[in-house]
Amino acid sequence: MSVTLIRDGSVGVILIDNPPVNAASHAVRTGLMEALAEANDDPDVQAIVLACAGRTFVAGADVKEFGQPPRAPLLPEVVNAIEASPKPVVAAVHGTALGGGFELALGAHARIASADAQFGLPEVKLGIIPGAGGTQRLPRLIGVPAAMEIAASGRRLSAAEAVKLAVVERIATGDLVDDAKTLARELIGQPVRRTGELAVPAFDVDAADKQLAAIEKKARGQVSPGRAARMVLRAGSTSLQEGLAEERAAFRELVSSEQSVALRHVFAAERQAAKVPGIEGVEPRPVRIVGVVGAGLMGAGIAVSFADTGFSVVVVERDMAALEAGQARIRDIYQRMLKSGRIGEAAMTERLSRLSYFDERKALAACDLVIEAVFDDLQVKQELFASLSGIVRPDAILATNTSYLDPDVIAGVVTGPERLIGLHFFSPANVMRLVEVVRTAKLAPDVLATGLAVAKKLGKLGVVSGVCEGFIGNRIFTAYRRECDFMLEDGALPQDIDAALEGYGFPMGPYAVNDMAGLDISWARRKRNAATRDPSERYVVIADRLCEAGRFGRKTGKGYYTYESGEKAVDPKVTALIEAASREAGIERRSFSASEIVERVMTGIVAEGRKILAEGIVLRGSDIDLVLINGYGYPAWRGGPMFQAGVE
Numbered sequence: 055m056s057v058t059l060i061r062d063g064s065v066g067v068i069l070i071d072n073p074p075v076n077a078a079s080h081a082v083r084t085g086l087m088e089a090l091a092e093a094n095d096d097p098d099v100q101a102i103v104l105a106c107a108g109r110t111f112v113a114g115a116d117v118k119e120f121g122q123p124p125r126a127p128l129l130p131e132v133v134n135a136i137e138a139s140p141k142p143v144v145a146a147v148h149g150t151a152l153g154g155g156f157e158l159a160l161g162a163h164a165r166i167a168s169a170d171a172q173f174g175l176p177e178v179k180l181g182i183i184p185g186a187g188g189t190q191r192l193p194r195l196i197g198v199p200a201a202m203e204i205a206a207s208g209r210r211l212s213a214a215e216a217v218k219l220a221v222v223e224r225i226a227t228g229d230l231v232d233d234a235k236t237l238a239r240e241l242i243g244q245p246v247r248r249t250g251e252l253a254v255p256a257f258d259v260d261a262a263d264k265q266l267a268a269i270e271k272k273a274r275g276q277v278s279p280g281r282a283a284r285m286v287l288r289a290g291s292t293s294l295q296e297g298l299a300e301e302r303a304a305f306r307e308l309v310s311s312e313q314s315v316a317l318r319h320v321f322a323a324e325r326q327a328a329k330v331p332g333i334e335g336v337e338p339r340p341v342r343i344v345g346v347v348g349a350g351l352m353g354a355g356i357a358v359s360f361a362d363t364g365f366s367v368v369v370v371e372r373d374m375a376a377l378e379a380g381q382a383r384i385r386d387i388y389q390r391m392l393k394s395g396r397i398g399e400a401a402m403t404e405r406l407s408r409l410s411y412f413d414e415r416k417a418l419a420a421c422d423l424v425i426e427a428v429f430d431d432l433q434v435k436q437e438l439f440a441s442l443s444g445i446v447r448p449d450a451i452l453a454t455n456t457s458y459l460d461p462d463v464i465a466g467v468v469t470g471p472e473r474l475i476g477l478h479f480f481s482p483a484n485v486m487r488l489v490e491v492v493r494t495a496k497l498a499p500d501v502l503a504t505g506l507a508v509a510k511k512l513g514k515l516g517v518v519s520g521v522c523e524g525f526i527g528n529r530i531f532t533a534y535r536r537e538c539d540f541m542l543e544d545g546a547l548p549q550d551i552d553a554a555l556e557g558y559g560f561p562m563g564p565y566a567v568n569d570m571a572g573l574d575i576s577w578a579r580r581k582r583n584a585a586t587r588d589p590s591e592r593y594v595v596i597a598d599r600l601c602e603a604g605r606f607g608r609k610t611g612k613g614y615y616t617y618e619s620g621e622k623a624v625d626p627k628v629t630a631l632i633e634a635a636s637r638e639a640g641i642e643r644r645s646f647s648a649s650e651i652v653e654r655v656m657t658g659i660v661a662e663g664r665k666i667l668a669e670g671i672v673l674r675g676s677d678i679d680l681v682l683i684n685g686y687g688y689p690a691w692r693g694g695p696m697f698q699a700g701v702e
């Protein structure tokens with residue numbers, strides 16, 4: 055039985071038990087209707103508590119039922135029935151009340167939450183909008199502007215924020231269900247407060263229109279955020295009944311849209327990525343103290359991301375000057391978080407207190423995991439790891455953040471090479487969600503399991519990659535860039551290529567990105583590899599020419615574009631340089647349409663993707679999709695290049 059009614063004096067507790075996340079499946083919906091009717095029919099029951107067993111409150115509708123014909127009772131009917139109950143209903147929320155789960159809680163007459171509970175309407179991330187009243191009830195409870203932001207972003211609210219917004223009445227101080235029963239008893243005899251009957255608080259319509267426009271702009275082609283925001287806005291000008299009917303129609307339309315199918319592929323792919331053959335049931339090693347060697351841009355970001363998620367972090371630099379600069383960099387990241395309102399003073403102080411700084415490697419002796427983020431040079435890394443082998447415990451895990459070096463060669467100098475893993479973070483590491491978890495040749499299964507578990511604890515997405523030049527992401531990105539550079543030489547200009555890919559949904563085209571990241575790093579690599587390059591392979595000299603002219607991107611005020619006025623602008627000198635390069639190569643330039651540009655890029659990506667699949671570097675096509683989406687700005691709502699090409 056997934057739903058039971060348990061009587062305790064005057065209170066009936068409706069308990070949902072549908073592991074793993076109490077999704078509102080058909081059985082749960084049916085059970086809820088029956089339990090509710092039973093409680094309402096029982097004269098001894100005077101108040102009702104809605105609670106869940108296991109690790110979480112209802113985490114949403116059952117996504118596995120999407121794409122199947124809807125089966126009554128539908129979730130909106132269940133929420134309406136809860137709201138209509140003549141006896142007070144209190145939702146007792148622990149874990150995550152998401153989507154349909156949050157909507158069930160909104161149907162209740164009061165809400166109590168455990169201190170670590172979270173609330174959210176993540177439907178937009180699945181390409182849909184809330185379909186069980188969320189867009190109509192939430193604005194009645196907290197006002198249109200706040201509800202618009204929550205429904206359109208899909209972000210989660212902490213219990214503390216939920217209290218502040220008056221989404222929940224109370225935080226439990228003792229046992230959640232006991233406290234919920236107490237609240238339920240207090241409500242006996244009082245008129246029930248139905249969210250749907252509340253008036254939508256007055257709001258500034260012009261400001262809300264502007265908010266909507268900003269949401270649609272930010273969505274860059276993804277339909278659901280704007281649709282969710284519009285439905286919330288609609289609550290301000292229509293009745294609950296009409297609003298619910300319109301919401302349902304929009305939900306039905308979106309659930310069968312291409313974008314939703316693509317985003318559901320991404321949802322399933324993320325869960326799949328954690329399932330790695332060879333480590334099923336393998337226990338990860340415990341990790342509490344983490345060492346980060348090197349506090350440059352990457353190391354500082356990595357250190358912050360560990361401190362943010364409760365690890366103790368030991369930061370080590372080669373001398374006091376570098377250490378102080380690293381410490382300043384980390385403080386600066388936190389200052390910016392504070393200024394932008396992402397964290398408060400207390401959280402900043404707490405997180406900073408988790409970090410300690412040393413200019414000697416022996417400070418790493420107690421670490422469970424040490425990650426290096428030093429200069430990407432083989433000798434530098436080998437010297438470091440050889441010395442670390444003698445400092446850390448034999449069971450401590452060693453990780454390299456190298457982008458291009460061979461981690462198996464690095465592992466060669468380590469005592470116990472089965473504990474050396476690649477953890478390839480993306481910059482800025484405290485923001486970017488992707489971590490490539492690199493499976494070195496001799497890697498122990500529990501070290502691989504630990505790599506994935508650590509990525510998850512950091513709130514990041516770990517994708518397993520085999521060893522090859524550039525791993526999954528940079529190898530595919532190289533193929534992507536190669537295709538773009540060929541088009542540059544054949545007749546397109548940087549602004550044409552950037553505009554075409556931005557039109558496809560990338561936040562920034564490759565040349566604008568390159569200008570931001572700096573052109574000098576890849577130039578140095580090309581120079582290093584020049585001697586071994588196959589002379590019969592097509593080679594485009596444009597990037598080298600730009601570097602030779604001192605154009606390293608934004609940091610020098612010019613790269614593929616010029617930034618003299620602060621804004622990105624097309625530079626006729628770059629156009630001339632590109633045209634000269636084409637002439638030199640004997641190529642007659644021609645024009646490229648946006649669709650041809652996109653097609654060429656996607657064909658290049660998919661061809662390289664097929665190769666790394668065939669080589670066994672990546673486990674499945676969907677892992678490539680995740681890497682491109684989370685590391686390189688590929689629009690999630692298109693599902694990923696391999697999904698588009700039908701490659702599993």
Ligand code: 3H9
Nearest residue numbers: 074077113114115116117129152153154176184185186325
């Ligand atoms: C919605 O509610 C629409 C309504 O507005 C309208 C309806 C009319 N359904 O992520 P995990 C499975 S849309 C079915 O690894 P965690 C998941 O596949 C929904 N199954 O755990 C996995 O299975 P397996 C809005 C689900 O602890 C297992 O649970 N809700 C669902 O890292 C564990 O998942 C959302 O979008 C589901 N809804 O994180 C919430 N959710 O082991 C989506 C999960 O076989 N869920 N599963 O691979 C989440 O965000 C996370 O799963 C959660 C737990 C935070 C809950």
